[in-house]
Amino acid sequence: MLRVLIADDHEIVRRGVRDIIVSHPGWLVCGEAADGETALALAIREQPDIAILDVSLPIIGGIMLTRRLKRDSPATRVLLFTMHDDEETVSAGLAAGARGYLLKTDSELHLEAAVNALGARKSYFSSQVAEMLLEAAVTDRKRSRLESFTVRELQIAQLIAEGQSNKQVAGRLAIAVKTVESHRASAMRKAGVRTAGQFVRFAIKNNLIRP
Numbered sequence: 001m002l003r004v005l006i007a008d009d010h011e012i013v014r015r016g017v018r019d020i021i022v023s024h025p026g027w028l029v030c031g032e033a034a035d036g037e038t039a040l041a042l043a044i045r046e047q048p049d050i051a052i053l054d055v056s057l058p059i060i061g062g063i064m065l066t067r068r069l070k071r072d073s074p075a076t077r078v079l080l081f082t083m084h085d086d087e088e089t090v091s092a093g094l095a096a097g098a099r100g101y102l103l104k105t106d107s108e109l110h111l112e113a114a115v116n117a118l119g120a121r122k123s124y125f126s127s128q129v130a131e132m133l134l135e136a137a138v139t140d141r142k143r144s145r146l147e148s149f150t151v152r153e154l155q156i157a158q159l160i161a162e163g164q165s166n167k168q169v170a171g172r173l174a175i176a177v178k179t180v181e182s183h184r185a186s187a188m189r190k191a192g193v194r195t196a197g198q199f200v201r202f203a204i205k206n207n208l209i210r211p
């Protein structure tokens with residue numbers, strides 16, 4: 001039995017993916033989540049074979065969640081299922097450990113093929129992403145800035161970009177305010193920004209938060 005976790009903040013997307021999964025004998029949806037935090041808890045508990053994740057998940061974004069799953073549920077293969085097709089996001093997702101990248105504009109057949117491939121421990125990319133990867137392979141690929149962020153920096157970056165204060169972030173993550181300040185400074189330096197407004201624009205551009 002191939003066990004699949006679905007995480008997307010749009011119920012209609014989760015329903016569509018669920019219908020595709022349950023229509024296949026031998027495939028089972030073992031959990032659904034509308035945010036990254038819930039998805040992480042479900043994945044740790046259920047240890048799914050495949051996690052189908054949106055990039056722009058609330059609380060814990062899809063790229064950071066991919067990193068966490070690589071550490072906390074290493075047998076789970078991640079398929080990023082998203083509308084973001086820019087090279088920065090694709091590169092960051094694959095560097096985080098995703099083994100598949102599919103666009104929501106792709107057909108149902110592509111999603112089925114992606115699940116089949118990851119279930120067989122193979123990779124799968126939409127044709128548009130595959131072309132991008134091929135182009136990057138024959139040119140000097142620019143490293144995504146997000147690749148240099150630690151998991152904690154990504155987590156704090158997302159929360160701060162969503163408007164939470166250092167004190168609120170510290171309370172949520174049960175860490176010291178000074179620790180938050182240190183990670184925030186490091187994240188802003190890696191993002192190449194100096195002000196909070198610039199940081200928010202960076203977070204939106206790199207799909208850490210929705211505009």
